[in-house]
Amino acid sequence: xxxxxxxxxxxxxxxxxxxxxxxxxxxxxxxxxxxxxxxxxxxxxxxxxxxxxxxxxxxxxxxxxxxxxxxxxxxxxxxxxxxxxxxxxxxxxxxxxxxxxxxxxxxxxxxxxxxxxxxxxxxxxxxxxxxxxxxxxxxxxxxxxxxxxxxxxxxxxxxxxxxxxxxxxxxxxxxxxxxxxxxxxxxxxxxxxxxxxxxxxxxxxxxxxxxxxxxxxxxxxxxxxxxxxxxxxxxxxxxxxxx
Numbered sequence: 001x002x003x004x005x006x007x008x009x010x011x012x013x014x015x016x017x018x019x020x021x022x023x024x025x026x027x028x029x030x031x032x033x034x035x036x037x038x039x040x041x042x043x044x045x046x047x048x049x050x051x052x053x054x055x056x057x058x059x060x061x062x063x064x065x066x067x068x069x070x071x072x073x074x075x076x077x078x079x080x081x082x083x084x085x086x087x088x089x090x091x092x093x094x095x096x097x098x099x100x101x102x103x104x105x106x107x108x109x110x111x112x113x114x115x116x117x118x119x120x121x122x123x124x125x126x127x128x129x130x131x132x133x134x135x136x137x138x139x140x141x142x143x144x145x146x147x148x149x150x151x152x153x154x155x156x157x158x159x160x161x162x163x164x165x166x167x168x169x170x171x172x173x174x175x176x177x178x179x180x181x182x183x184x185x186x187x188x189x190x191x192x193x194x195x196x197x198x199x200x201x202x203x204x205x206x207x208x209x210x211x212x213x214x215x216x217x218x219x220x221x222x223x224x225x226x227x228x229x230x231x232x233x234x235x236x237x238x239x240x241x242x243x
Contacts, residue, residue, distance in 0.1 A: 007199035016139040024091035054078040058127035064116045065134020069096030085111045117144045124153045132161040136207040145220045158240045164209035166233035
């Protein structure tokens with residue numbers, strides 16, 4: 001499966017710059033569209049990620065590709081004293097900062113502009129690291145995962161929530177129709193960026209999932225790698241740790 005699908009086919013920019021531009025453009029509509037597109041089920045998936053992280057009693061948490069902060073806000077329910085939300089899109093972070101301020105969590109959550117493939121923190125720094133619906137946007141997947149491994153403490157937990165493709169009939173066929181025709185149409189109706197949700201659909205369909213992603217995680221150096229398909233396989237939660 002190809003991992004380097006880009007939003008703007010005729011752009012001279014690299015994937016990283018294109019993804020940044022795309023998310024800056026759709027940031028104001030992103031939360032509302034996510035709820036519509038996922039029928040609100042994504043909230044349930046994120047709560048499962050919260051439970052997995054909270055069970056480890058972390059003191060420091062990093063949420064990569066934090067976007068508008070949906071998951072990083074949930075992490076405030078853990079025992080963590082320091083929570084970082086990292087994203088490459090200033091537009092998405094601005095929306096997230098407003099949400100953090102509304103919840104009066106500035107003392108606990110810091111929203112940081114940064115690159116997931118060059119994380120601005122030292123080795124072995126975080127007890128827990130999460131990424132939801134962002135890992136397929138990495139320009140170089142293995143480089144990003146290696147950076148995550150670097151800043152994760154030994155015995156720390158890494159949790160990924162990402163889209164995947166159902167493998168059983170009729171869910172596979174229904175998912176194909178939904179992502180190819182319905183999702184891009186909804187995106188065009190509500191977003192200023194006509195191609196953004198086409199990219200999100202295409203990238204979801206082409207990203208390695210299940211055992212393929214497990215094997216990439218193991219290759220990079222993660223241990224205790226497991227995955228749990230969610231809602232007929234339209235999303236998957238992965239967890240791993242570090243020696």
